[in-house]
Amino acid sequence: MAKETIAGLAQRLGISKASVSYALNGQPGVSELTRRRVLDLADELGWYPSSSARALSRSRAGAVGMVLSADPLLIGTEPYYMGLLTGIETALAEGDMALMLRMVGRDPAQERATYERWAGERKVDGVILFDHRHADPRPALLERLRLPFVLHGAPAPEGVAPRSGTTTDHALDAATIVDHLHQAGHRRIAHVSGPRSFLHEEARIRGVQDRAGRHGISVVQYEADYSLDSGRDAALALLRGGEGISALVFGNDLMSMGGLLAMRAVGLRCPEDVALVSWDDSLHCELASPSVTALARNPGMQGRVAAELLLGLLDTGEVQTARMPAGDLVARSSTGALP
Amino acid sequence: MAKETIAGLAQRLGISKASVSYALNGQPGVSELTRRRVLDLADELGWYPSSSARALSRSRAGAVGMVLSADPLLIGTEPYYMGLLTGIETALAEGDMALMLRMVGRDPAQERATYERWAGERKVDGVILFDHRHADPRPALLERLRLPFVLHGAPAPEGVAPRSGTTTDHALDAATIVDHLHQAGHRRIAHVSGPRSFLHEEARIRGVQDRAGRHGISVVQYEADYSLDSGRDAALALLRGGEGISALVFGNDLMSMGGLLAMRAVGLRCPEDVALVSWDDSLHCELASPSVTALARNPGMQGRVAAELLLGLLDTGEVQTARMPAGDLVARSSTGALP
DNA sequence: TCCATTACCTGAACCGGTTCAGTAACCCCG
DNA sequence: CGGGGTTACTGAACCGGTTCAGGTAATGGA
Numbered sequence: 105m106a107k108e109t110i111a112g113l114a115q116r117l118g119i120s121k122a123s124v125s126y127a128l129n130g131q132p133g134v135s136e137l138t139r140r141r142v143l144d145l146a147d148e149l150g151w152y153p154s155s156s157a158r159a160l161s162r163s164r165a166g167a168v169g170m171v172l173s174a175d176p177l178l179i180g181t182e183p184y185y186m187g188l189l190t191g192i193e194t195a196l197a198e199g200d201m202a203l204m205l206r207m208v209g210r211d212p213a214q215e216r217a218t219y220e221r222w223a224g225e226r227k228v229d230g231v232i233l234f235d236h237r238h239a240d241p242r243p244a245l246l247e248r249l250r251l252p253f254v255l256h257g258a259p260a261p262e263g264v265a266p267r268s269g270t271t272t273d274h275a276l277d278a279a280t281i282v283d284h285l286h287q288a289g290h291r292r293i294a295h296v297s298g299p300r301s302f303l304h305e306e307a308r309i310r311g312v313q314d315r316a317g318r319h320g321i322s323v324v325q326y327e328a329d330y331s332l333d334s335g336r337d338a339a340l341a342l343l344r345g346g347e348g349i350s351a352l353v354f355g356n357d358l359m360s361m362g363g364l365l366a367m368r369a370v371g372l373r374c375p376e377d378v379a380l381v382s383w384d385d386s387l388h389c390e391l392a393s394p395s396v397t398a399l400a401r402n403p404g405m406q407g408r409v410a411a412e413l414l415l416g417l418l419d420t421g422e423v424q425t426a427r428m429p430a431g432d433l434v435a436r437s438s439t440g441a442l443p
Numbered sequence: 444m445a446k447e448t449i450a451g452l453a454q455r456l457g458i459s460k461a462s463v464s465y466a467l468n469g470q471p472g473v474s475e476l477t478r479r480r481v482l483d484l485a486d487e488l489g490w491y492p493s494s495s496a497r498a499l500s501r502s503r504a505g506a507v508g509m510v511l512s513a514d515p516l517l518i519g520t521e522p523y524y525m526g527l528l529t530g531i532e533t534a535l536a537e538g539d540m541a542l543m544l545r546m547v548g549r550d551p552a553q554e555r556a557t558y559e560r561w562a563g564e565r566k567v568d569g570v571i572l573f574d575h576r577h578a579d580p581r582p583a584l585l586e587r588l589r590l591p592f593v594l595h596g597a598p599a600p601e602g603v604a605p606r607s608g609t610t611t612d613h614a615l616d617a618a619t620i621v622d623h624l625h626q627a628g629h630r631r632i633a634h635v636s637g638p639r640s641f642l643h644e645e646a647r648i649r650g651v652q653d654r655a656g657r658h659g660i661s662v663v664q665y666e667a668d669y670s671l672d673s674g675r676d677a678a679l680a681l682l683r684g685g686e687g688i689s690a691l692v693f694g695n696d697l698m699s700m701g702g703l704l705a706m707r708a709v710g711l712r713c714p715e716d717v718a719l720v721s722w723d724d725s726l727h728c729e730l731a732s733p734s735v736t737a738l739a740r741n742p743g744m745q746g747r748v749a750a751e752l753l754l755g756l757l758d759t760g761e762v763q764t765a766r767m768p769a770g771d772l773v774a775r776s777s778t779g780a781l782p
Numbered sequence: 783t784c785c786a787t788t789a790c791c792t793g794a795a796c797c798g799g800t801t802c803a804g805t806a807a808c809c810c811c812g
Numbered sequence: 813c814g815g816g817g818t819t820a821c822t823g824a825a826c827c828g829g830t831t832c833a834g835g836t837a838a839t840g841g842a
Contacts, residue, residue, distance in 0.1 A: 109798055120822045125800060135820060152563030156504060157798035159495035160827050167543070181522060181726050193546045202566065203544050204506070207532045224491030227541065332726070361730050387520045387671070391700050393732050448828055459792045464830060474790060496828035499797050788839070795832080802825080809818075 108151045117141055128153065159226075167202040168414060169228035173215045173235075175331075181358060182330070183386040184403045188256075191407025192232060199415040204228050216245060223249035230414050232256060233269075236303045243267065252417050256410040257428070259307035268417045270410050272428045274304055277399055278311025280433050281381050284397070285351050286319045288379060288439055293351040294324040296338040296359055305355065308383070312353065324349060328359055335362025336369075343370060343378065351379040351439070357386040360396050364438075380438040394437035401431045447490045456480055467492065498565075506541040507753060508567035512554045512574075514670075520697060521669075522725040523742045527595075530746025531571060538754040543567050555584060562588035569753050571595060572608075576640045582606065591756050595749040596767070598646035607756045609749050611767045613643055616738055617650025619772050620720050623736070624690045625658045627718060627778055632690040633663040635677040635698055644694065647722070651692065663688060667698055674701025675708075682709060682717065690718040690778070696725040699735050703777075719777040733776035740770045 110128075114121045119138065126133040127142035134142075146152075159165050170192065172185065193203045204227065208214035219242070222228045230252035233242055246253045255269030285293055295312045297305045309325055316323045326342060328334035335354055339362065342349055354360040360382035364374065372378050374394050382389050385400035409426050416422055449467075453460045458477065465472040466481035473481075485491075498504050509531065511524065532542045543566065547553035558581070561567045570590060572581055575597035585592045594608030624632055634651045636644045648664055655662045665681060667673035674693055678701065681688055693699040699721035703713065711717050713733050721728050724739035748765050755761055 110800095111798075121799080122801075122823080123821060126821090129800085131801095133820065138820080150559060150563060152560055154499070154798050155564035155566040156495045156498035157827090158564075158800080160493070160499050160829085161798080161800040163827070165495060181525075183520060186520075186525060189544075190546055193544060197545065205528075205532060205542050205544050206536065207529055220489060221491055224489060225494035225497075227494040358726075361726075365730075387697075387700075388727070388730065391704075391727065391731065449830095450828075460829080461793080461831075462791060465791090468830085470831095472790065477790080493828050496797090497830080499799085500828080500830040502797070784842090786839100786841085788837105790835105790837085792835080793833095796830085798827105800826085803823095805820105805822080807818105807820085810816095812814100 108149055110153065113142065113145055113149075113151065117145060163226070165227055165229050166200070167204045167228045168196055168411070168418075169204040169206065169218075169222050169231045171215050171218050171231070172205070172207045173210065173212075175210060181332075182356065183388075184356070184384055184401075187403030188234070188407040188410075191404035191409075192411040193407075194404075195408040195411035195415070199411075201229070201415065212241070216241070219245060219249060219251060223251040229418050230254070232410055232414060234410075237301045238303060238306070240303075252414070254410055254414045254417065257406065258303050260425075260427075266423055266425065268413050268423045268425065270406060270413065270426045270428050272304065272401075273430060274307035275311035275314065277383070277401075277431045278308055279315045280431060281353055281383065281399055282312055282315040282319065282321065284433055284435070284439065285353075285379065285381065286316075286321060288351075290321065290351040290379065292322050292324075292348050293353060294326055294338075294342045294347075294349045295353045296326045296328050296335060296342070296355060296363070298328065298330045298355040298359075300327055308355070328355070330356050330358060332358045332362040332365075335359025336366045337362075339363040339366035340370065343367065343372060349378065351381070353381045354383060356384045357382045357388045357396075357398065360398075361388055361392060364392055364396070374438050375440040379440060385434055389434075389436065392438075397436045397439040398434050399431040400434050401428075447488055449492065452481065452484055452488075452490065456484060502565070504566055504568050505539070506543045506567045507535055507750070507757075508543040508545065508557075508561050508570045510554050510557050510570070511544070511546045512549060512551075514549055520671075521695070522727075523695070523723055523740075526742030527573070527746040527749075530743035530748075531750040532746075533743075534747040534750035534754070538750075540568070540754065540757075551580070555580070558584060558588060558590060562590040568757050569593070571749055571753060573749075575642045577642060577645070579642075591753070593749055593753045593756060596745065597642050599764075599766070605762055605764065607752050607762045607764065609745060609752065609765045609767050611643065611740075612769060613646035614650035614653065616722070616740075616770045617647055618654045619770065620692055620722065620738055621651055621654040621658065621660065623772055623774070623778065624692070624718065624720065625660060627690075629660065629690040629718060631661050631663075631687050632692060633665055633677075633681045633686075633688045634692045635665045635667050635674060635681070635694060635702070637667065637669045637694040637698075639666055647694070667694070669695050669697060671697045671701040671704075674698025675705045676701075678702040678705035679709065682706065682711060688717065690720070692720045693722060695723045696721045696727045696735075696737065699737075700727055700731060703731055703735070713777050714779040718779060724773055728773075728775065731777075736775045736778040737773050738770040739773050740767075 110121050110124050114124045123134050124142050127139040196203050206218050233253050234256040236258035257272050259274055260271040326338045328338045352363050354363055367374050374380055382396050382398040385398035389396035389398040449460050449463050453463045462473050463481050466478040535542050545557050570592045572592050573595040596611050598613055599610040665677045667677045691702050693702055706713050713719055721735050721737040724737035728735035728737040
């Protein structure tokens with residue numbers, strides 16, 4: 105079983121390399137009979153065309169890259185990423201694209217270096233970006249490098265050249281959460297967000313502020329960093345402040361868990377003393393006691409859509425955006441929704 | 444900035460392609476001066492050699508593949524995988540190898556097809572395997588495909604041709620857990636394992652049995668499937684059985700959480716009525732109430748070692764095995780270790 | 783002084799596909 | 813029956829690197 109090549113197949117069948125290639129790729133130029141013979145032989149031999157040879161002659165890598173640039177610790181514990189990844193990979197596989205994964209720390213230079221290398225080596229055909237920041241250097245970098253990309257989960261851009269990507273209506277999600285708290289009778293709440301440098305956090309903050317204002321609810325904004333500890337610290341600061349806050353909204357599930365720990369530490373009961381909502385659902389929310397009311401966002405589906413947008417962009421060059429459906433509020437004990 | 448090639452560089456410098464190639468790859472055959480000029484120019488242009496061209500002529504893909512074949516749901520919630528992945532990726536990146544990720548369901552045919560394709564297309568130079576099963580078809584398949592691989596986390600094989608991989612002394616870990624429960628005074632315990640088709644579960648079961656026997660502790664073995672629900676069902680069955688079990692050992696953190704839910708459901712307190720140990724640490728164990736005593740295994744480091752073994756295998760063809768350090772028992776409330 | 787090394791460099795073949803331009807055979811139709 | 817069009821196929825160039833087999837020129841030893 106010496107490694108076969110397309111020349112080998114051609115020789116066995118007594119036809120030219122070109123015909124084999126056409127037959128394999130479903131292109132015109134060969135008769136149905138020849139095509140069948142080629143496909144059957146390839147099948148019989150268990151032969152696949154060399155991906156690097158193909159990549160070289162097609163000038164297409166057949167792979168999509170993704171850089172995870174969060175803290176390793178956060179990546180491993182944040183179920184949202186894994187869900188996203190699963191969705192992305194599934195969609196890519198269906199489009200016959202491989203997923204190349206790279207993990208770097210919070211160091212932007214490394215992420216930048218990775219893109220430069222990927223582009224220079226033509227190792228990936230495109231990349232998926234998320235956690236869009238204010239004045240994010242990545243889109244400009246990628247455009248300079250001519251590396252196609254989609255932007256996942258950013259708020260809909262205003263007055264900017266359109267880019268491929270998924271957009272989320274964070275104001276709508278904010279309204280869902282605030283309305284839920286309003287119905288439960290809360291008049292003063294705190295919103296513990298992730299870093300404000302993220303566009304989506306900015307949008308969420310505005311959304312919460314707006315909706316709360318409409319209900320006559322006052323909001324204390326607090327900036328944290330998505331980690332468990334930062335959530336705990338935030339809760340401690342807010343609840344000790346004696347500001348009469350009766351509900352906390354956390355930007356992700358980890359911080360929500362931190363919030364629960366803080367409440368336990370200072371002897372406040374949930375939901376009786378302070379209610380809690382997580383802006384991301386996960387097993388943590390389900391398992392915590394009390395279980396935590398959360399906005400479920402279906403990361404798997406979002407990843408799938410993002411990947412499909414990228415495939416479309418690579419295939420046809422068509423720039424499109426997809427609006428993600430609104431999150432579903434899963435009411436649990438932490439807002440008194442369940443006994 | 445039309446895309447540069449090695450021929451372009453050569454022309455600019457007035458030398459041959461061959462010289463440029465030698466200079467770039469640190470090979471003899473060029474003077475130091477020429478080498479510097481080449482490297483400087485490449486740097487200045489931000490040029491990198493095309494990975495597919497390189498892969499084609501070197502017959503080496505420059506990538507390592509990994510198939511995650513668990514339930515999507517389980518993958519996303521099982522922190523062990525993510526930790527492993529992070530470690531693997533980090534080590535691979537240091538060795539200038541890319542990580543190709545593929546997620547398939549529990550369908551073995553898909554995993555098999557992925558390997559066949561990867562091997563045929565020469566898309567990856569090697570793969571990392573884990574969750575070794577009894578009569579696992581994968582090693583034989585990969586050997587037939589001539590695709591190098593390392594086996595992660597299996598028990599040390601007996602009387603089999605040695606293969607590259609990491610081995611874990613599950614008996615030792617079992618002893619750590621059983622000893623801990625023995626010290627706490629338990630005389631009758633249950634061990635809820637993952638599927639027995641996994642070699643490591645078999646080894647764990649034997650390990651628990653042996654060590655318990657030495658202490659005069661009796662063990663009820665129960666086979667589950669790593670899912671939250673299966674953990675819950677196991678606990679319900681075992682605790683309702685009225686067999687006088689005073690401690691439960693679960694094969695992973697998810698099942699442990701299921702166990703806690705079950706105890707809550709039937710009104711048993713932990714650790715007063717039944718103690719609990721998880722054979723895998725994670726944030727879940729830390730956050731649960733009560734917090735769960737767990738055997739921490741440092742998946743990140745394990746992934747790193749596995750990847751390094753594979754790099755060594757690809758580089759020098761050297762088959763080696765690395766024994767993983769014993770797990771650390773993190774004592775928490777679920778065994779009464781903390782107030 | 784002369785021959786054998788050695789250091790540096792080059793042309794060309796090669797890796798395994800894709801694709802273009804060209805050819806031969808065939809078909810249809812006026 | 814002849815000419816335009818289609819179909820099936822082929823040889824060769826090409827993608828962008830690596831590597832081998834030489835070819836000079838400089839160095840060193842006898």
